[in-house]
Amino acid sequence: MQNIFINSGKETEVLFDADFVLTDDNLFRIYGPMLPKGTVVMKSGEDNKNLRTVDFIVSQMLAKGVKRSGKVVAFGGGVVGDTLGFAASVYMRGVKWSFVPTSLLAMADSSIGGKTGVNVGFVKNAVGSFSMPDTYIETKYLRTLPSREYQSGMGEIVKTSLLNQDMYDFMQGEFDETEAIKRCVKIKSEIVNKDFMDSGARKALNMGHTVGHAIEMLTGLSHGQSVLIGLRLEMLMMRDYIEHDFFYEAQQYLSSYIKHRVSLRAEDVMRIASSDKKNGDGISVMYASRIGEVKEAVITQDEFLRLFKGAL
Amino acid sequence: MQNIFINSGKETEVLFDADFVLTDDNLFRIYGPMLPKGTVVMKSGEDNKNLRTVDFIVSQMLAKGVKRSGKVVAFGGGVVGDTLGFAASVYMRGVKWSFVPTSLLAMADSSIGGKTGVNVGFVKNAVGSFSMPDTYIETKYLRTLPSREYQSGMGEIVKTSLLNQDMYDFMQGEFDETEAIKRCVKIKSEIVNKDFMDSGARKALNMGHTVGHAIEMLTGLSHGQSVLIGLRLEMLMMRDYIEHDFFYEAQQYLSSYIKHRVSLRAEDVMRIASSDKKNGDGISVMYASRIGEVKEAVITQDEFLRLFKGAL
Numbered sequence: 001m002q003n004i005f006i007n008s009g010k011e012t013e014v015l016f017d018a019d020f021v022l023t024d025d026n027l028f029r030i031y032g033p034m035l036p037k038g039t040v041v042m043k044s045g046e047d048n049k050n051l052r053t054v055d056f057i058v059s060q061m062l063a064k065g066v067k068r069s070g071k072v073v074a075f076g077g078g079v080v081g082d083t084l085g086f087a088a089s090v091y092m093r094g095v096k097w098s099f100v101p102t103s104l105l106a107m108a109d110s111s112i113g114g115k116t117g118v119n120v121g122f123v124k125n126a127v128g129s130f131s132m133p134d135t136y137i138e139t140k141y142l143r144t145l146p147s148r149e150y151q152s153g154m155g156e157i158v159k160t161s162l163l164n165q166d167m168y169d170f171m172q173g174e175f176d177e178t179e180a181i182k183r184c185v186k187i188k189s190e191i192v193n194k195d196f197m198d199s200g201a202r203k204a205l206n207m208g209h210t211v212g213h214a215i216e217m218l219t220g221l222s223h224g225q226s227v228l229i230g231l232r233l234e235m236l237m238m239r240d241y242i243e244h245d246f247f248y249e250a251q252q253y254l255s256s257y258i259k260h261r262v263s264l265r266a267e268d269v270m271r272i273a274s275s276d277k278k279n280g281d282g283i284s285v286m287y288a289s290r291i292g293e294v295k296e297a298v299i300t301q302d303e304f305l306r307l308f309k310g311a312l
Numbered sequence: 313m314q315n316i317f318i319n320s321g322k323e324t325e326v327l328f329d330a331d332f333v334l335t336d337d338n339l340f341r342i343y344g345p346m347l348p349k350g351t352v353v354m355k356s357g358e359d360n361k362n363l364r365t366v367d368f369i370v371s372q373m374l375a376k377g378v379k380r381s382g383k384v385v386a387f388g389g390g391v392v393g394d395t396l397g398f399a400a401s402v403y404m405r406g407v408k409w410s411f412v413p414t415s416l417l418a419m420a421d422s423s424i425g426g427k428t429g430v431n432v433g434f435v436k437n438a439v440g441s442f443s444m445p446d447t448y449i450e451t452k453y454l455r456t457l458p459s460r461e462y463q464s465g466m467g468e469i470v471k472t473s474l475l476n477q478d479m480y481d482f483m484q485g486e487f488d489e490t491e492a493i494k495r496c497v498k499i500k501s502e503i504v505n506k507d508f509m510d511s512g513a514r515k516a517l518n519m520g521h522t523v524g525h526a527i528e529m530l531t532g533l534s535h536g537q538s539v540l541i542g543l544r545l546e547m548l549m550m551r552d553y554i555e556h557d558f559f560y561e562a563q564q565y566l567s568s569y570i571k572h573r574v575s576l577r578a579e580d581v582m583r584i585a586s587s588d589k590k591n592g593d594g595i596s597v598m599y600a601s602r603i604g605e606v607k608e609a610v611i612t613q614d615e616f617l618r619l620f621k622g623a624l
Contacts, residue, residue, distance in 0.1 A: 050367075051363045051364075051366060051367045052363075052367075054363060054439075055362075055363045055364075055432060058432045058438055058439055059432055059433055062432065062433060062435050062438060062587075065587070067593075086402075087439075089441075090398075090402065090439040090440060090441055091438070091439055092437075092438065092439075092440070093427070093429065093437075093439075093440045093441055093442060093510070094441070094442075115405070117405065120367060120370045120371055120374065121371055121374060123374050125404075125405075126370055126374060126403070126404065127366075127370055127399075127402040127403055127404075127405075128402060128404070128405045129401075129402055129405055129406075129441070130405060198405070275374075275377070281379075
């Protein structure tokens with residue numbers, strides 16, 4: 001079980017009690033004065049989520065004399081969490097780490113479940129580990145989050161709502177940020193506890209991601225927005241297997257959160273989907289046939305092209 | 313339990329059945345013609361056991377389309393095994409790997425127990441993981457091993473013999489290489505099975521390593537030779553706590569395998585020992601009080617200096 005605290009106010013203590021804190025340059029510009037002395041700063045952005053940065057972080061941890069029993073903390077969004085988490089999970093074969101997420105995406109999704117990773121070449125999370133942080137969510141940090149990033153977080157929240165009728169109903173009312181995060185944390189934790197090593201139930205969380213990852217790489221849209229568009233397209237691909245009323249309702253629901261139009265070539269999307277680590281010999285598409293009922297279709301490249309072209 | 317095969321003749325099948333094989337340039341010069349097409353070659357030597365090489369290996373694995381269910385193999389000594397093993401353990405959050413060790417050190421020690429790792433800066437195995445390979449030991453590969461490397465392997469074999477009376481008695485007779493490897497594999501496996509994550513019993517394997525690592529870094533002697541000298545010095549440091557007869561017998565026994573004289577400054581050794589990841593607040597020295605009975609002394613830096621100076 002992962003330790004997750006929401007608006008507990010404990011994060012300052014955790015940060016100041018740490019042997020090592022990592023953040024990025026954007027956050028340091030805003031929060032530098034409130035972070036402990038000696039906080040290490042990485043360059044922000046997905047491009048810096050790589051093994052060079054891991055080498056840099058580990059060198060800094062060594063220079064600060066962090067021991068195997070040391071305490072290390074990530075203060076930031078998904079990139080800071082993924083990179084510090086991976087570095088911590090391999091530093092001296094593994095030290096404990098904590099995560100103070102500052103983005104909506106990290107609060108509702110990536111700080112939960114203990115997947116870490118960095119990119120190699122153009123392949124996202126080509127290396128990584130399973131390593132559970134203690135997570136301290138404080139929604140006050142959302143006040144400085146750029147709107148592009150906020151919308152990105154909404155993407156994963158909307159995805160999660162397709163996994164659970166209560167959450168879906170809740171999302172039809174007035175939006176309550178803290179409550180939405182709490183519900184996402186609970187739903188994702190339950191799935192992760194069933195399947196930490198990602199060999200079964202956890203696959204449901206990949207809804208929208210096969211096409212979404214490709215969109216993210218091809219268009220540079222944010223992760224969450226890409227997942228939303230991916231969700232919508234994957235449902236169109238699988239519409240014959242989806243409950244009739246739910247299909248139309250969900251298409252409208254997803255569209256209301258999609259802020260961008262994209263133009264895609266089926267062949268480009270297929271090529272990226274084929275190289276995704278989630279996929280073995282066939283391409284895996286996860287879809288909800290109705291709320292809370294997620295199914296997997298494993299299809300050939302030709303089948304993917306045919307269905308994707310039909311969805312466009 | 314780790315799968316370990318000794319002179320089973322299965323290693324060719326394993327190599328040709330693999331999706332990815334790594335070796336080093338020295339071995340490739342000798343064994344290139346018998347290795348599968350597409351075998352990837354890293355530069356030999358401890359200097360190349362780093363995250364840059366991991367990045368290179370992972371890029372090659374991606375280029376070859378290795379899946380999460382893929383089979384990867386290390387063909388080489390400790391450096392190839394440690395590096396490939398680490399890369400495999402994080403590639404797509406972990407793929408299975410096999411190890412065909414070609415050095416005596418790797419056969420008797422480093423291919424057993426599933427510790428992987430690479431260096432960061434000057435710190436050995438600053439990052440790493442616990443990831444058990446299937447190991448295929450074939451002693452025929454020792455015929456091409458340089459004598460410096462052979463002597464290095466002998467160091468870990470001699471260390472292991474201090475853990476077990478039968479093995480110690482066996483070592484007093486005529487040396488049988490294959491039998492010595494078999495016994496080391498058995499003794500180390502039993503310890504690792506009790507303590508895979510290195511939090512207790514496994515510490516016994518660190519005998520000689522606190523001082524040995526420092527010697528290796530300061531002198532450039534081989535790992536095994538450094539461990540032998542480290543063993544001898546650590547016993548001298550702890551002589552008040554060691555059974556009288558065993559102490560004298562072991563000093564002679566160790567000396568008969570030591571091929572080098574070294575000149576050391578206590579302060580240099582202490583500084584490196586203090587930064588060792590095995591050590592928390594104090595410096596840990598593991599020593600046999602008699603055969604098969606390993607104890608730990610955790611001492612301050614000052615105490616270390618005093619005892620070490622007394623041992624020189």
